[in-house]
Amino acid sequence: MPEMIEFELNGVLQRVDEDPTTPLLWILRDTLGLTGTKFGCAQGLCGACTVSLDGVTLRSCQLPLSAAQGKAVTTIEGLPSEDPLLRAWTETNVIQCGYCQPGQIMSARSLLDTHPQPSDEQIDVAMQGNICRCGTYPRIRQAIHHAAQIRLEQAETKGEDS
Amino acid sequence: MTITRRSFLIGTGVVGGGLLIGFQLKDEAPFPHTRPESFQPNAWLQITPDGEVIFQLDKAEMGQGVVTSLPTILGEELDFDPQRMRIEMAGVHRGYADPVMRIQITGGSMSVATGWDPLRQAGATARALLIAAAAKTWGVDEAMCRTEDGVVIHKTNGQQLQYGELVATARTLKPPTKVGLKEEEDYRWVGKSLLRTDGVAKCRGQALFGMDVGLDGSLPGLLTAVVVRCPHFGGKVESYSDTTALAFPGVVDIFEIHSGIAVVAHGYWKARKAAEALEVTWDKGPLAGVDSAEIRRRQELELANGEPSDTSGHGDVSKAFAQASEVLEATYAAPLAHHSTLEPQNCTAIIRPDGAEVWAPTQSPSVLRLIFSHYSEVPQEQVEVHTTFMGGAFGRRGHVDFAAELGAIAKQLLGQPVKLIWSREDDLKHDFYRPATLHKLRAARDKNGAFSAWEHKLVSPSFVETIFPNLGAALPTWVPTKMSRAAGSKAKEWIKGVDPTMSDGAHIPYAIPNLEVGVHHFDIGVPKGFWRSVGHSHNAFVVESFIDELAHEAQEDPVTFRLAALKDHPRHRGVLRRAAKKADWGMPPRGRLQGVAVHESFGSVVAEIAEVSISGTDFQVERVVCVVDCGFVINPDLVKQQIEGAVLYGLSAALMDPITIQDGALVQSNFHDAPVLRIHQAPSIEVYLMDSHAPPSGVGEIGLPPIAPAVANALFHVTRQRLRELPLRLAQGSP
Numbered sequence: 001m002p003e004m005i006e007f008e009l010n011g012v013l014q015r016v017d018e019d020p021t022t023p024l025l026w027i028l029r030d031t032l033g034l035t036g037t038k039f040g041c042a043q044g045l046c047g048a049c050t051v052s053l054d055g056v057t058l059r060s061c062q063l064p065l066s067a068a069q070g071k072a073v074t075t076i077e078g079l080p081s082e083d084p085l086l087r088a089w090t091e092t093n094v095i096q097c098g099y100c101q102p103g104q105i106m107s108a109r110s111l112l113d114t115h116p117q118p119s120d121e122q123i124d125v126a127m128q129g130n131i132c133r134c135g136t137y138p139r140i141r142q143a144i145h146h147a148a149q150i151r152l153e154q155a156e157t158k159g160e161d162s
Numbered sequence: 163m164t165i166t167r168r169s170f171l172i173g174t175g176v177v178g179g180g181l182l183i184g185f186q187l188k189d190e191a192p193f194p195h196t197r198p199e200s201f202q203p204n205a206w207l208q209i210t211p212d213g214e215v216i217f218q219l220d221k222a223e224m225g226q227g228v229v230t231s232l233p234t235i236l237g238e239e240l241d242f243d244p245q246r247m248r249i250e251m252a253g254v255h256r257g258y259a260d261p262v263m264r265i266q267i268t269g270g271s272m273s274v275a276t277g278w279d280p281l282r283q284a285g286a287t288a289r290a291l292l293i294a295a296a297a298k299t300w301g302v303d304e305a306m307c308r309t310e311d312g313v314v315i316h317k318t319n320g321q322q323l324q325y326g327e328l329v330a331t332a333r334t335l336k337p338p339t340k341v342g343l344k345e346e347e348d349y350r351w352v353g354k355s356l357l358r359t360d361g362v363a364k365c366r367g368q369a370l371f372g373m374d375v376g377l378d379g380s381l382p383g384l385l386t387a388v389v390v391r392c393p394h395f396g397g398k399v400e401s402y403s404d405t406t407a408l409a410f411p412g413v414v415d416i417f418e419i420h421s422g423i424a425v426v427a428h429g430y431w432k433a434r435k436a437a438e439a440l441e442v443t444w445d446k447g448p449l450a451g452v453d454s455a456e457i458r459r460r461q462e463l464e465l466a467n468g469e470p471s472d473t474s475g476h477g478d479v480s481k482a483f484a485q486a487s488e489v490l491e492a493t494y495a496a497p498l499a500h501h502s503t504l505e506p507q508n509c510t511a512i513i514r515p516d517g518a519e520v521w522a523p524t525q526s527p528s529v530l531r532l533i534f535s536h537y538s539e540v541p542q543e544q545v546e547v548h549t550t551f552m553g554g555a556f557g558r559r560g561h562v563d564f565a566a567e568l569g570a571i572a573k574q575l576l577g578q579p580v581k582l583i584w585s586r587e588d589d590l591k592h593d594f595y596r597p598a599t600l601h602k603l604r605a606a607r608d609k610n611g612a613f614s615a616w617e618h619k620l621v622s623p624s625f626v627e628t629i630f631p632n633l634g635a636a637l638p639t640w641v642p643t644k645m646s647r648a649a650g651s652k653a654k655e656w657i658k659g660v661d662p663t664m665s666d667g668a669h670i671p672y673a674i675p676n677l678e679v680g681v682h683h684f685d686i687g688v689p690k691g692f693w694r695s696v697g698h699s700h701n702a703f704v705v706e707s708f709i710d711e712l713a714h715e716a717q718e719d720p721v722t723f724r725l726a727a728l729k730d731h732p733r734h735r736g737v738l739r740r741a742a743k744k745a746d747w748g749m750p751p752r753g754r755l756q757g758v759a760v761h762e763s764f765g766s767v768v769a770e771i772a773e774v775s776i777s778g779t780d781f782q783v784e785r786v787v788c789v790v791d792c793g794f795v796i797n798p799d800l801v802k803q804q805i806e807g808a809v810l811y812g813l814s815a816a817l818m819d820p821i822t823i824q825d826g827a828l829v830q831s832n833f834h835d836a837p838v839l840r841i842h843q844a845p846s847i848e849v850y851l852m853d854s855h856a857p858p859s860g861v862g863e864i865g866l867p868p869i870a871p872a873v874a875n876a877l878f879h880v881t882r883q884r885l886r887e888l889p890l891r892l893a894q895g896s897p
Contacts, residue, residue, distance in 0.1 A: 019411065019431075026429060026431040029374075029377055030377065030386070030429040030430060030431070033377045033378055034367075035367060035371075035373075035374035035378070036368070037367070038367075038373070038504075039373060039505075039583075040504050040505070040506070040586065041586040041832055041833055042585060043832050043833070045832060045833035045834055046504065046586075046833055048504060075367070076366060076367040077367055079366070086362070089361070089365045090361045090362055091357070093355075093357055093358055093799050094365075095358055095361045096225035096226070096227070096803055097504070097505075097554045097555075098225070098364025098551065098553075099371060099504045099505045099552075099553025100504050100553075101365055102365070102366070102367040123841070124841050125842070127841045128841055130841070132841075133503060133556070133811065134225045134554060134807045134811075135806050135807035135810030135811055135839075135844070136803075136806075136807070137840075138806060138844060138847050139803075139806070
């Protein structure tokens with residue numbers, strides 16, 4: 001039975017009247033028209049649907065809508081255009097088909113929040129849940145290092161400003 | 163002469179001559195997406211009066227970067243920054259038919275290689291017309307005009323006219339019959355690593371993939387369809403009950419189509435939940451009871467007792483073996499391989515009273531239009547195809563089975579937009595797999611110790627048959643019977659049992675005087691198709707491993723041995739030498755071992771050296787050095803991307819657990835039991851490009867063939883275990 005669920009989506013309050021067992025992935029795509037979160041496997045195995053829920057990185061294909069009640073959801077569309085990860089991804093020419101990349105970037109974002117200067121090993125651990133069939137893994141490693149550097153520089157600039 | 167997939171298709175007339183002629187409409191439709199008052203000298207290029215330069219991308223952008231490389235080629239000759247062009251997905255038009263294959267298709271690593279000449283011509287012709295228009299405007303000779311990035315400039319007085327300002331005049335001029343092309347040293351964009359123009363949109367989730375069509379509200383009332391198919395290959399519906407499923411919330415309709423039961427609902431989740439509630443009894447079809455072991459046994463029987471359908475080579479192999487002082491023998495095998503594009507198959511359409519629109523992530527838009535037309539009963543000329551971005555393709559999206567299904571579904575839902583979505587399970591269980599193949603190799607040494615003969619017998623189904631049905635056991639259900647009968651009888655004549663793609667890569671370049679490749683055609687009916695690098699993917703594993711066995715037998719270094727046997731192949735020698743140097747061949751870092759392979763495919767040659775570390779029976783590929791000779795390079799970083807990608811795609815199939823068949827159906831269902839390579843399993847990859855002035859040759863697939871043998875050869879050199887079957891697995895008891 002449909003139920004009214006309220007949550008914050010990329011900073012904006014959303015009300016959705018849907019079956020609360022529907023995975024958040026399909027609410028984002030079919031109900032709300034946000035297509036950056038991708039469908040890949042529906043089993044939490046590929047990471048294409050990665051989103052952040054109250055700061056925790058999750059696979060939205062495994063998350064019932066009801067779990068979002070009262071929480072804050074961030075999708076790839078919620079990243080500011082000057083986000084260091086977006087810049088690093090573009091400058092490193094990571095993208096091939098691009099289908100997995102929003103999910104990769106959402107996972108990398110969570111990695112950099114916990115490890116601002118990650119090692120290759122930490123990258124490999126954090127990014128294992130995201131499949132890329134085009135083979136961009138080596139460039140993803142490079143781009144994460146690059147993004148970490150951009151973040152550091154931005155933080156230093158901010159420090160100087162204040 | 164080596165017969166390539168493309169030259170074969172052309173040579174037999176199968177593609178160019180007649181069989182696929184039905185895929186082409188005879189009318190002269192206008193160029194797509196034409197703006198009023200714009201200058202459109204050819205099917206790719208359009209310049210609007212306000213100066214917008216629009217490139218119609220006729221090739222499928224499936225990750226390989228044609229969205230950047232093809233506009234670069236045209237832009238260079240037009241003299242307009244390709245990164246400022248507006249790129250549109252072209253749809254179907256005769257003007258985009260491959261210059262040789264005559265249908266609009268993306269595959270065979272051909273887009274840049276075959277686009278190089280016509281796109282340069284198209285750009286240069288347009289530029290000549292713009293110059294002529296400026297000369298006419300100023301009343302001067304054309305020789306007084308030059309161009310610079312979108313502007314025609316008067317050489318002496320410095321007057322300028324933007325391309326857009328010249329559109330009205332250029333439209334009235336007759337194109338010159340002959341135009342000059344730029345010299346390489348004058349290139350401004352070609353040869354540079356321009357960043358991908360689709361990078362930002364794809365990172366931000368703004369690029370339109372097939373899966374995303376209509377979700378922005380552009381197709382109000384968009385429905386979602388899923389199809390429940392018989393899991394057994396060639397099986398069909400015996401009976402079904404939809405009583406429970408129909409009562410599920412959001413379900414619009416449930417009906418049977420040629421491939422199974424279609425469930426249509428408001429949104430994917432509702433459709434999927436209802437589909438799970440369907441009760442279907444299947445007729446398991448012709449492969450009931452067949453499993454992977456049975457297929458192997460039948461292949462072994464075929465190799466032992468069957469006659470090859472095609473034999474090629476040179477010299478006299480029988481004589482050489484009769485006179486041999488030593489004979490080496492080995493059996494190699496490669497399993498089924500799945501494409502697993504990360505975006506599952508999908509397609510969207512609406513049938514209106516005046517025609518249909520279809521949005522599809524496809525490598526074959528013209529074939530798709532024909533098949534959709536057949537199943538929807540909308541005449542081809544009333545079907546407009548929009549190609550979208552696609553989440554990987556690797557050959558899978560050359561098949562249009564999903565468009566056949568959608569045609570049958572949309573026909574029942576006139577006036578309503580509907581998107582067909584395959585689940586991951588659908589995608590894996592109903593793929594067109596790289597077939598499992600079995601290979602018997604023999605080599606002879608004469609009394610002086612020189613290798614005198616090489617014999618390679620392989621058993622494989624035909625790849626080409628997949629697109630020319632009625633020849634093999636499996637008749638893809640999406641091919642209309644009438645068409646397949648007509649095509650089948652003609653193609654049979656043309657192909658005469660020979661499909662060179664089966665032995666692609668088996669004709670070794672090494673100087674062995676007597677060579678024979680025997681192809682045994684065996685097809686049990688498991689769906690098969692083009693999988694990145696096709697025959698090369700398994701044949702390179704076999705021949706580059708066996709040549710390593712020969713080097714070992716001769717007690718020679720694998721690189722030195724190859725170089726000596728490649729004396730008539732300077733490109734092979736070039737990449738091999740450079741790879742050995744870049745990888746410090748023979749001096750790997752502590753704890754690592756090296757293996758090498760070199761292979762020619764799609765007109766290009768690639769050498770790869772893999773560095774592997776071992777712990778017990780586990781091993782990790784740590785580093786791969788690739789050296790590539792693919793002719794003149796349009797965009798070096800795009801080539802590097804493709805080589806990196808092909809190495810990892812090949813490594814995935816070489817390392818991860820294989821998919822298998824039981825009771826005529828695929829056992830595995832999703833990434834948990836059909837694993838693919840993940841980031842922690844990916845080596846670092848270095849790619850070096852040879853400086854070449856030869857015309858561009860293939861890129862998208864060429865990095866794949868050498869990786870499996872390079873890794874297998876590395877493993878041998880420390881463990882002395884010769885791994886002759888993919889995926890590569892070390893046995894207990896290695897040092």
